[in-house]
Amino acid sequence: MKGYGKMKKKIFALLISMVLIFGFIPTITFATGMDMEAAAVETESDEEIESSCTVTENCTLEAGHEGNCVVNEAEEIKEENDTASETEMEAEEDAENSCTVTEGCTLETGHEGDCVVDETTENDEESDDNKEEVTFDSVQAMIDALPDAEDISEENMSDVEAQLDAIDEVKSALYQAGGDVDSLDMTRYDAACEVLATLSESDETGTLLLGSTPSLTTATGTELTKEGGLLSSGNYYLANDVILENDIHIQNGTTVTIDLNGYTLTGTGSDSVIKANGTLTLIDDSSAQTGKITGGSATYGGGVRVGSTGSFTMSGGTITGNSGTYGGGVYVVGGSTGGSFTMSGGAITNNSGTYGGGVYVATKGSFTMSGGTITNNSGTYGGGIYVNNTFTVSGSPVISNNTGGNVYLNSGKYITLGGNLTTSVPIGVTTATVPTSSSMVQITTTETNTSYYSGAVNYITSDNGNYKVRVNSAGYLELALPTYTVEWVDADGTVLETDTDVAYGTMPSYDGETPTKAANAQYTYTFAGWMPEVSEVTGNATYTATYSRTVNTYTIEWVDADGIVLETDTDVAYGTTPSYDGETPTKAADARYTYTFAGWTPEVSDVTGNVTYTATYSSTVNTYIVKWVDEDGTLLETDTAAAYGTTPSYDGATPTKAADAQYTYTFAGWTPTVSDVIENVTYTATYSSTVNTYTVEWVDEDGTVLETDTDVAYGTTPSYDGETPTKAADAQYTYTFAGWTPEVSDVTGNVTYTATYSSTEIEIINNISVSALTAVPEGLAGKYSSVTELINDLIARVIAVSAGYTEENTVIYDVKLQISRDGGLTWEDATEENFPAEGITVTLAYPNDKIKADYQNYDFVVLHMFTTGEKAGQTETPAVTKTSDGIQVTLTGLSPVVVAWKEAEEESEVTVANETTATESTVTETSADSETATTENDSVAATSPQTGDNSNLWLWIILALFSGSYIICVSFIRRKRNH
Numbered sequence: 001m002k003g004y005g006k007m008k009k010k011i012f013a014l015l016i017s018m019v020l021i022f023g024f025i026p027t028i029t030f031a032t033g034m035d036m037e038a039a040a041v042e043t044e045s046d047e048e049i050e051s052s053c054t055v056t057e058n059c060t061l062e063a064g065h066e067g068n069c070v071v072n073e074a075e076e077i078k079e080e081n082d083t084a085s086e087t088e089m090e091a092e093e094d095a096e097n098s099c100t101v102t103e104g105c106t107l108e109t110g111h112e113g114d115c116v117v118d119e120t121t122e123n124d125e126e127s128d129d130n131k132e133e134v135t136f137d138s139v140q141a142m143i144d145a146l147p148d149a150e151d152i153s154e155e156n157m158s159d160v161e162a163q164l165d166a167i168d169e170v171k172s173a174l175y176q177a178g179g180d181v182d183s184l185d186m187t188r189y190d191a192a193c194e195v196l197a198t199l200s201e202s203d204e205t206g207t208l209l210l211g212s213t214p215s216l217t218t219a220t221g222t223e224l225t226k227e228g229g230l231l232s233s234g235n236y237y238l239a240n241d242v243i244l245e246n247d248i249h250i251q252n253g254t255t256v257t258i259d260l261n262g263y264t265l266t267g268t269g270s271d272s273v274i275k276a277n278g279t280l281t282l283i284d285d286s287s288a289q290t291g292k293i294t295g296g297s298a299t300y301g302g303g304v305r306v307g308s309t310g311s312f313t314m315s316g317g318t319i320t321g322n323s324g325t326y327g328g329g330v331y332v333v334g335g336s337t338g339g340s341f342t343m344s345g346g347a348i349t350n351n352s353g354t355y356g357g358g359v360y361v362a363t364k365g366s367f368t369m370s371g372g373t374i375t376n377n378s379g380t381y382g383g384g385i386y387v388n389n390t391f392t393v394s395g396s397p398v399i400s401n402n403t404g405g406n407v408y409l410n411s412g413k414y415i416t417l418g419g420n421l422t423t424s425v426p427i428g429v430t431t432a433t434v435p436t437s438s439s440m441v442q443i444t445t446t447e448t449n450t451s452y453y454s455g456a457v458n459y460i461t462s463d464n465g466n467y468k469v470r471v472n473s474a475g476y477l478e479l480a481l482p483t484y485t486v487e488w489v490d491a492d493g494t495v496l497e498t499d500t501d502v503a504y505g506t507m508p509s510y511d512g513e514t515p516t517k518a519a520n521a522q523y524t525y526t527f528a529g530w531m532p533e534v535s536e537v538t539g540n541a542t543y544t545a546t547y548s549r550t551v552n553t554y555t556i557e558w559v560d561a562d563g564i565v566l567e568t569d570t571d572v573a574y575g576t577t578p579s580y581d582g583e584t585p586t587k588a589a590d591a592r593y594t595y596t597f598a599g600w601t602p603e604v605s606d607v608t609g610n611v612t613y614t615a616t617y618s619s620t621v622n623t624y625i626v627k628w629v630d631e632d633g634t635l636l637e638t639d640t641a642a643a644y645g646t647t648p649s650y651d652g653a654t655p656t657k658a659a660d661a662q663y664t665y666t667f668a669g670w671t672p673t674v675s676d677v678i679e680n681v682t683y684t685a686t687y688s689s690t691v692n693t694y695t696v697e698w699v700d701e702d703g704t705v706l707e708t709d710t711d712v713a714y715g716t717t718p719s720y721d722g723e724t725p726t727k728a729a730d731a732q733y734t735y736t737f738a739g740w741t742p743e744v745s746d747v748t749g750n751v752t753y754t755a756t757y758s759s760t761e762i763e764i765i766n767n768i769s770v771s772a773l774t775a776v777p778e779g780l781a782g783k784y785s786s787v788t789e790l791i792n793d794l795i796a797r798v799i800a801v802s803a804g805y806t807e808e809n810t811v812i813y814d815v816k817l818q819i820s821r822d823g824g825l826t827w828e829d830a831t832e833e834n835f836p837a838e839g840i841t842v843t844l845a846y847p848n849d850k851i852k853a854d855y856q857n858y859d860f861v862v863l864h865m866f867t868t869g870e871k872a873g874q875t876e877t878p879a880v881t882k883t884s885d886g887i888q889v890t891l892t893g894l895s896p897v898v899v900a901w902k903e904a905e906e907e908s909e910v911t912v913a914n915e916t917t918a919t920e921s922t923v924t925e926t927s928a929d930s931e932t933a934t935t936e937n938d939s940v941a942a943t944s945p946q947t948g949d950n951s952n953l954w955l956w957i958i959l960a961l962f963s964g965s966y967i968i969c970v971s972f973i974r975r976k977r978n979h
Contacts, residue, residue, distance in 0.1 A: 134173040140184055142167050149191040160192055161299075168325070168354065172380070183433075186410070190388055193326060194334035194363050196300075198308050224258065224265070231256050233278075238263035238291065247271045247296070252309045254278035260291020260317040267296040267303075272331075273322065276339075277307035282346065284316035294321035301331025301360070302351060306339035308364075314372065315345040327360030327386070328353030328377060334389065338364030343397070344371040351377045356386030357402060363389050368418065370395035375402065382408025382430065387415070393427070394419035405430030405463045414445045414476070421459040428463035431479055435467055437503035440480040447475050466504060481505070487542045488530070490515055496545070502537050509534075515545040521608045522574045523549040557612040558600070560585050566615070572607050579604075585615035592644070593619045619643075627682040628670070630655055636685070642677040649674075655685040661748055662714045663689040691715075697752040698740070700725055706755070712747050719744075725755040729821075731834060733759040767818040767827055768842060773896045774814065779867035794898040798863040801877055805861060805900040811847050813897040832868045835893065843886040844899060851901060855882050859904045866893045 142163070152160050167189060175181045221235025228244040230251060237259040243266045250256050255278060258265075262284065267273030273296035274280065282304075284291035296302035302322030306312045310333070319329045328351035333339045341359070348358045357379030361367045366389060374384045375398065383402030385391060388410045394417065399406045406428035407415065415429070435441045443460070447453060453471050460469050460477060468482040483501040486508040490496055497512045510530070517525035525547040534543060556569040556578040567582045580600070587595035595617035604613060623641035626648040630636055637652045650670070657665035670683040693711040696718040700706055707722045720740070727735035735757040744753060773791065776784045784790040791812055799805040817830035817840060844862070846852035860882065865875045871893075881888040887899060 134170050134177065134179070136174065136179055136184070139167070139170050139174050139179075139181075142170060143184065143186065143189050146188045146192050148188075149195050152192060152195040157196055161196060164189070164192060164196075175380070190363055190410075193300075198333060221257070221259065235259070237261045237285075238265060242266065243295075244268055244273070248274045250274065250276045250278045250280050250310070252277045252307070257281040257283065260284040260286070260293070262286025262288050262290045264292045264294060266294050267322075269295050269297050272296050272298045272301045272303065272305040272324075274304045275301075275307065276304060276310040276312050278309070279311045279313075280304070280306075281313045282315070282317050284318075284346065289316065291317040292321075293317065293319045296322040297324065298331075299325045300333070301327045301329075302353070303329045303348075305331045306333055306341055306365070308333045308337055308339055310339040312339070312341045314341070314343045318347040318349060320347070320350045322351045324351075324353045324360075326353060326355045326362070328357045328379065329374075330359045331356075332359070332361045332365035332367055334362035334364040338362070338366060338389065340365070341367045343367070343369045344395075347373045347375070349373065349376045352379065353377075354380045355382065356408070357383040357404060359385045361385065361387050361389050361391055366390040366392070368392040369397045369399075370418070371397055373398040373400075374406075375400055378403035379408075380404055381432075382406075384408075384428075386410070387413045389413065390416060392416040392418040394421060396422045396424065397427070398423060398425050399427045400425045402428075408432070409443060415443060415460070416445045417447060417453070417456055420451070421456050423459050426459050426461040428461055429469070429479065430463045435479050435481055437481050437506060440472070440478040442472070442476055442478050443469070444477040453477055484537050484540045486537065486540070488512070488545070489542060490545050491517055491547060504538065505536050507534070507536050508541070508543075510543070517545075517547045519552065522552060524552055525549050554607050554610045556607065556610075558582070558615075559612055560615045561587055561595075561617055563614075574608065575606050577604070577606050578611075578613075580613070587615075587617050593621050595619045624677045625680045626677060627680075628652070628685075629682060630685050631657060631687065644678065645676050647674065647676050648681075648683075650683070657685075657687045659692065662692060664692055665689055694747050694750045696747065696750075698722070698755075699752060700755050701727060701757060714748065715746050717744065717746050718751075718753075720753070725757075727755075727757045729762065731762070731764075731821075733761055735759050762821050763823060765820040765824050766830075766836070766840065767820065768840065768894075769816045769818070770842070770844065771814045771816075773812045777867040777895060779869075779872045780865070783873050790896065794863065794865060794896060795900075797865075797875055798861060798898045798900045801861050801863060801900075804859075804902045804905070806902070809847075809902060810898055810900045813844060813895075813899070815842060815891070815894040815897050817894050830894070839890045839892040840894070841888060841890045842897075843883065843888045844897070845886045847899070847901060852886075855884075857904045858882075858901050860887050860899060860901050862887065862889045862897060862899050864889075864891050864893060864897045867895060868893070 146163055146167075147156070147160065171181055171184070221237050223239045224236040224242060226242050226245050228246040228248045230249045231254065233255045235257045238261045241264045245268065247268050247270075256276075258274075258280070260282070263286075265273065273293050282293075293303050296304075298305065302324035303319040304312060305327075312330070312332075322328050324331060329348040330341060332341045341361075351357050353360065357377035358374045359367060360382075367385070367387075369392070377383045379386065379402075381404065383404035384399050384406040386408045391407070391413075393415060407430070409415070409429065409431045411432045421427075429443050431441045431443060433441045444453065444456070453475065457469055457471050457477060462469055462479055466481070467479050469477055470480055472478045481503045483503055486499040486502050487495060488497040488499075488510045496515060497510055499508060502508055515527050517527075519525060526549075528546045528548045530543040531546050532543070552574050553571040554574065556572050557565060558567040558569075558580045559565050566585060567580060569578055572578055585597050587597075589595065596619070598616045598618045600613040601616050602611070602613065622644040624644065626639040626642045627635065628637040628639075628650045636655060637650055639648055639651075642648050655667050657667075659665060665687040666689075668686045668688045671686050672681075672683070674683060692714045694714065696709040696712050697705060698707040698709075698720045706725060707720060709718055712718050725737050727737075729735065736759075738756045738758045740753040741756050742751075742753070773787060776787050776790050780790060784793070794812060795807050795810050798810060799807060817835065818827040819830055819834060820827050846855055851858055860880050861877060862880055863875050863877050866872055876892065878889040878891060891897070
């Protein structure tokens with residue numbers, strides 16, 4: 001009956017086709033008659049109009065004319081039937097032969113006299129009247145006025161396209177006016193574009209176009225000819241250059257490979273050259289690699305448009321000379337699933353488009369590029385690639401020399417690095433969001449494999465030379481303003497301040513104290529500014545302090561031998577020779593001396609500083625010895641021939657006394673007090689003392705500095721003022737602060753005190769749970785795709801251990817261990833690091849009550865699979881001990897565990913024990929349909945899903961009979977309906 005139903009449908013379809021064919025015959029005949037009648041009517045209309053007036057030469061509706069003129073209504077009818085493109089061309093023509101429009105002359109009625117239908121003037125006036133200033137808010141309002149994506153359909157798609165065209169115009173005007181188009185929220189715009197692109201795919205379905213199945217077949221496939229159209233699955237090639245009469249369509253579910261074979265495939269110019277809703281592969285097996293796809297022009301993808309269900313792989317050939325608003329070369333549709341484009345070779349070059357001259361990747365679309373070139377394309381937003389979803393790049397692709405940016409990333413869109421880049425030409429990036437000095441722009445997805453990014457920073461650059469690409473510590477590349485180092489140095493080259501990460505275009509500033517230059521004997525210096533003059537940062541810069549200088553002047557004092565000032569000369573310039581202008585100095589004779597002026601001391605010389613010249617005299621005088629000794633008696637200086645009555649002076653270096661632990665000493669003077677020489681004398685140095693201070697450092701046991709006390713006076717007892725030191729517990733002990741070592745005592749020097757701790761051993765409690773295996777352990781996720789695959793492998797391994805075990809007699813356990821270090825208050829999962837080295841003894845429940853009651857007559861084998869470390873995926877088969885409580889084994893790792901059983905053989909290697917083996921653990925027993933219960937026993941028992949259990953056999957038999965009856969009834973009812 002099923003075959004009969006299909007035959008009925010075929011016969012019905014055939015009848016409908018015949019009705020349609022015969023129905024067209026009278027329609028065609030009627031249309032022909034109508035055309036003839038219309039032609040006759042037009043002829044009569046033309047004759048009537050010609051009799052009204054004569055149309056002067058060059059007089060049209062578009063240009064000015066003179067003489068008698070009638071608006072030719074027949075021509076109006078003809079013009080109304082012209083295409084939209086012709087109307088646009090007419091609007092652009094110039095009215096060169098302009099004349100005056102007579103009063104009452106309109107497009108609707110005839111007239112005489114001088115007349116011009118000056119459409120250019122009318123359009124200009126309308127344009128001036130309607131012209132409004134384009135602002136950011138007005139453009140955003142137009143975008144926000146677009147309908148929701150789900151409200152766009154074939155009924156209103158033309159209206160939405162008109163809205164999009166209008167938005168493109170005002171957006172371009174805003175851009176030309178210097179407006180911030182990059183900050184526009186294009187979400188609704190992009191969504192509308194995606195829906196329109198998907199709706200436009202509806203013409204790609206239907207029957208194979210006439211002539212699209214060429215007859216010539218060679219070893220490389222089927223020759224592709226000018227008929228183009230809808231291609232069926234298969235391999236196609238070009239045998240010569242082809243200019244298509246119908247652009248190529250590849251519908252969903254169709255797989256097509258096209259070999260350009262060194263020839264050119266030219267589109268009709270009214271749509272995409274190729275629309276791929278199925279799977280398309282483009283190659284060029286010619287040695288010259290000169291195959292091209294060209295001549296396409298469409299809103300979405302002039303060369304190739306990849307539909308929402310399409311997949312396009314390009315390894316050869318060139319897509320060139322195409323244009324499209326979105327993707328001049330290739331458009332990858334978004335839609336509910338999104339198309340995909342993979343490029344490993346070939347070239348996309350010299351295409352143009354507003355958004356993505358080379359490639360446009362729509363929302364949910366994807367583009368993966370590992371080779372080939374995208375060069376010399378042009379676009380307003382992304383001459384090379386416009387990325388509105390996923391763009392994955394790796395290998396050695398070339399994306400360069402594209403006008404309008406090489407890779408344009410819409411807001412929130414990133415490049416995904418599919419592997420290391422090795423391209424010889426850095427890939428330029430432009431972003432919708434502009435980086436600032438405080439806000440960088442992420443340009444690649446976050447990747448934990450940072451080796452991709454440390455390498456990629458050398459292959460990805462900014463299209464804008466004012467920005468740079470750098471690695472963010474979070475694991476991605478970002479676009480940022482370049483930063484530079486500004487160094488401020490003194491005149492002698494000393495670095496005063498270094499400012500790093502100073503953003504491009506900012507004005508640097510020196511934040512330190514005003515530079516100074518020490519005066520020398522000749523000049524005093526004043527800070528005058530920086531050299532070169534400080535300006536906005538465009539690169540690394542060094543600014544050097546400059547100083548103005550003033551010649552120093554000094555005071556020259558002339559004094560007598562007794563210290564009396566004879567003359568004072570002020571403001572004597574450096575380098576000049578001073579002169580004494582007073583009377584010659586004299587010294588009165590006394591009973592013991594006669595004095596004669598002998599000159600000045602020191603000898604008069606050019607001025608280099610303040611100076612005192614003292615008159616000297618020749619005399620006959622008594623002299624004495626003056627000794628200068630240190631506190632310990634060391635002779636420091638001996639002055640011989642000290643004139644009587646003169647005051648001796650110590651001319652050596654200032655005496656010093658070495659500091660000891662308690663004091664530091666400073667020279668205080670001489671004892672006795674220095675006085676005029678009247679006899680031989682010894683002067684002894686004296687010192688003042690200052691108590692020393694030291695640094696006391698308090699450190700933790702691991703060397704961490706807890707507190708540093710400076711300037712602690714000698715002899716005082718230091719104290720630690722911080723919080724009591726603590727030491728984290730380890731697996732075996734907890735620690736309590738016990739004091740300091742060495743023991744704290746009075747300060748006698750710098751000292752470090754180290755915290756000490758007492759330890760208390762930790763009691764460790766184990767908790768084991770056994771349940772059904774419901775998921776693949778994390779450590780085995782890379783080896784097994786599902787828990788079923790893991791269970792099947794475990795069963796296969798356990799029954800292979802020894803003969804006689806079968807899949808039906810197996811059971812799987814999920815065994816887990818938790819450890820408590822605080823007496824059971826808190827628990828943590830056991831890991832490879834803290835799992836007991838000696839293993840854990842576990843008692844597993846018998847598969848069912850029957851086996852438990854008669855366990856001595858069964859043999860068991862247990863297999864455990866490791867899930868972590870180097871042993872992950874390996875198994876162990878521990879020794880089995882049969883006890884009255886269950887199967888007892890010692891495991892060196894947990895979960896998963898499989899048990900197999902069979903009836904006991906005469907010589908069994910399995911140990912039977914009457915008592916359970918004691919373990920230091922607390923065990924949790926869990927079944928697949930029960931809550932977890934904790935027991936404080938010495939051994940572990942568990943229940944789990946069982947195989948081979950026939951306790952509910954009759955229940956299953958009844959259910960099977962009921963199900964069979966239901967199926968028979970349903971089949972009978974369906975047969976009655978079919979008949």
